[in-house]
Amino acid sequence: MEKCCLEGSKEFSRLEQLSDYLKIIADTNRLQILCLLKKGERCVCNIHEPLGMPQNLASHHLKILRDAGLVISRREGKWVHYRIDVEKFDYLTSLYNEVILGGLDEEQSTEFFKNNLG
Secondary structure (H helix, E strand, C coil): CCHHHCCCCHHHHHHHHHHHHHHHHCCHHHHHHHHHHCCCCEECHHHHHHHCCCHHHHHHHHHHHHHCCCEEEEEECCEEEEEECHHHHHHHHHHHHHHCCCCCCHHHHHHHHHHHHC
């Protein structure tokens, strides 16, 4: 086995980090929420209704996404609004590119994500 994959190495740490984020987004409900949020900021009422899920379930998944740093929340009166943390997703894209795709340049990586995940 190559050194890059050995436990305790910097590269292994990056593998673990990527694995943690992939586990978080590997949930259909969370992916649906992220798809709504890619269109812009929304409050939980504008998330759970279009997805046909109970508000408490949407709030549960939003908390997981927020705790992971994938979404940002802000309070406005009694409402909490959520949006995607673009910087975090840019970082995850580069981490995924480095770990899985073997270092495609930015244009190649963007094209890959657009064609496969967009």
